[in-house]
Amino acid sequence: MSAEWSADEMMTVAAARQLRDGTACFVGIGLPSTAANLARATHAPRLVLIYESGCLGAKPDRLPLSIGDGILADTADAVVSVPEVFNYWLQPGNIDVGFLGGAQLDRYGNINTTAIGGDYGDPKVRLPGAGGAPEIAASCREVIVIMRQSPRSFVERVDFVTSFGYGTGSGDRERLGLRGAGPQVVITDLGVLRPDPATQELVLTELHPGATVEQASAATGWPLRVADDLRTGEPPTGSELSVLRALKAATGGSRSVAGA
Amino acid sequence: MSAEWSADEMMTVAAARQLRDGTACFVGIGLPSTAANLARATHAPRLVLIYESGCLGAKPDRLPLSIGDGILADTADAVVSVPEVFNYWLQPGNIDVGFLGGAQLDRYGNINTTAIGGDYGDPKVRLPGAGGAPEIAASCREVIVIMRQSPRSFVERVDFVTSFGYGTGSGDRERLGLRGAGPQVVITDLGVLRPDPATQELVLTELHPGATVEQASAATGWPLRVADDLRTGEPPTGSELSVLRALKAATGGSRSVAGA
Amino acid sequence: MAEIVSLAEGVAELVNDGDTVALEGFTHLIPFAAGHEIVRQRRRDLELVRMTPDVIYDQLIGMGCARRLVFSWGGNPGVGSLHRFRDAVERGWPAPLEIEEHSHAGMANRYVAGASGLPFAVLRGYTGTDLPRHTDTIKPITCPFTGEVLTAVPALNPDVAIVHAQRADRAGNVQMWGITGVQKEAVLAARRSLVTVEEIVDTLEPMPTQVVLPTWAVSAVALAPGGSHPSYAQGYSVRDNDFYQAWDAISRDRDSFTAWMHKHVLDARRNA
């Protein structure tokens, strides 16, 4: 890693780069919101940010403090009720990209934000729960996941499927009648994983500058497959870094991610 | 009939008197709207007028030209969508009184606004159809009907049940699970009919001043029962008449009722 | 993102013969100019959907654009019958008109289901009426928790929805206010949508009771000032009540109707 930028900054920049201008993006708070706002402030000025609080087309000039920060309502094209944002905007497949984080992710892109260890009725760690994620994962045309990678978080099989990725592999989404394509890319602090087109298993396709396959494998709780054409991503540009830092500074200090 | 007021004016005044102050009333256009606005302008200043266009608590100072007249939105406590007015306000039983007109009414208070004669696919007269009436008739705590009386309009059995009254008599509403009490009073240009508590058949309980039982019977297409304690209503007061005429004058001339 | 087009282009691009077309607007903001353009472009075999087929659908039906009507109340509001609608239903002129008839609550919920990406909606509706005997898109449904039987109606997903609004900005974001009826639901339920507007402005000043349709939820926006006449656009025009009264006489007779449509629609272009 370079001393000029942190692994979290690299992860955020890599995630932001995934967002195409002019698309509509359903944004969770924390890392997804930071990355989406970075994208809007750099290469994707017409990115449409949708927050589950009912703000459609929010245009904050700092990072929102919560999913329902007043700046989202003040700058939105439309403010609608929470039932409406889920029923009229998310459910019919009107949103291009869902942007999710999580506490656990497994090799088929399933996400756990509910409970870890023990059993559901008597968990070792109780997490916040589902929120909007199950339906974001199901109904957005595609899903981008952003999560720090570690053997505890990248597991063989999640303890609880809060948000469905590819289930146990190829064909499961189709069998269940899910309309969205599922998690097409997972951005971590070490690199980028994508589902194998045949099996839907997440495969390392890209390393961030300075990160190694060994680090990525060590931070993954399943035998990590590496793509034949593994590439190394571009480091953050000066402009990306300065915009990201300015967004955070305007917010009054960086915020930690919601979760356990 | 006195020369000082018309039968239609008497009917409208009698209907307005049925509305208690402070209640919420779902108002159809035409005679119901005239009567409800007269009530609000006289004895029931806190009557809540609800129009199916989504205007809750409209306070027009003239008669609206249509169910969606701009004056309704301008003066309403809240303007909501059409789905919302039916789903959140009417359907759960939040509205005290539904105020309906019709083209045909039968002895059990069922109303037809769909088609007369022939059969449904090839009717003699095609009427406008249901509009909001079926659910108003079902879900309001009670229903008031206002209709001019004639053998063609007051029939043994309606050709088409657009809005359910008491079906074929006592117990039908309960069997169908309808929550509202149904048509508790029918105001005509000759008098007032109410359902017999035992059979739910509409019975003449009141005559307007100057009207006779013979006229009412002749204007009814079934053998009309007359209540033992038949009474004669009060004529319109000077104040009722002047307010009614002022409301109509402010509207720019009286309007005919929607319908065939 | 919505394209800004002329009304003629919008109708030509978005409305095809045989389409299911919903023109919505609940007594307010009725898209008359767009309806007239459909007549001018001589669209045929349309399945017309509308809660309140009033004068605008009387015109489309009388001009032979429709093969089918899905509706809940067909009258001239505040005046009386729709004579062209009745002539089509009662006597098959100028062509037989198949009808699918609902209540307002049912139609509104059908649009809600369509906008929500669901195949059906549930309501307390139609109970005890004769409508379910004649309309096969009304079915019972049982609550899986209580066992109570309610009514289901299928989603409406028109090929095209057309509505009229007060304003759009240059990016194609649409703003309407006042009585906004079922227009949001109709646009979101439809595969394509055309919004005619009184005005295209630089920025949309927020208004109480506003409904905003973001540009990415609309196919095309066309400038059509006065495009809701004889209905009204709150803040821009008032209802031409005399026209609704006059329509009764114009439309009562086939010849006077046809002459009026030729003079005022086919041979004229509205100020769009």
Add this chain to the structure above:
Amino acid sequence: MAEIVSLAEGVAELVNDGDTVALEGFTHLIPFAAGHEIVRQRRRDLELVRMTPDVIYDQLIGMGCARRLVFSWGGNPGVGSLHRFRDAVERGWPAPLEIEEHSHAGMANRYVAGASGLPFAVLRGYTGTDLPRHTDTIKPITCPFTGEVLTAVPALNPDVAIVHAQRADRAGNVQMWGITGVQKEAVLAARRSLVTVEEIVDTLEPMPTQVVLPTWAVSAVALAPGGSHPSYAQGYSVRDNDFYQAWDAISRDRDSFTAWMHKHVLDARRNA
């Protein structure tokens, strides 16, 4: 018609031990003052309902007011865990907490069904997740038209809904704006409702994005300026982000939590 009452009177009259109580407000307009009054009045055995049980429910749970929680996301937004919620679920302190867990889409639709007088709602939801294995209020339902299988959830009809709004007028009409979440649905779904407000005014100036609850749809209105602190009331206050951060440390430990609640809630009256 809504009665104008003091907050203490409103809670005393409307909230009983054992009730199902929904305090709503989606990050904005969270009715903290009312929650604190429930703590002060030492209500017990409540079934607490809320999409986002955040700090306010952490406080109610930690003070032993709740026996059951119906929810979809329980965290300290932007900060992390709810330690009192976790302590109750993981270790049963101060009392075991039964949970009924949904997604936001499911909870929102449960309120919609409740507000609509329907026993259930239909959505595309929960598919493939483990939630239906643990939550018996999630069931399949088949479309009677297409045969497609969707998800049904039962209506929520709380005994009491409590929300915070910017303003009411003297007749008890309530006005809120900005992010209004699921508050209208919660109030309409509930048997009784209490609205705390920043201000009681003579007339409600219309606002873009406003939601108005007419007085006849509300049981009681209580003046509680600042009553949404540490959340915010748009136009009146900003989010006290430092408090949310500080809550993490306060609530992590049972003793420091209890001491804080005694000092700031039980022994204090808010400025209401």
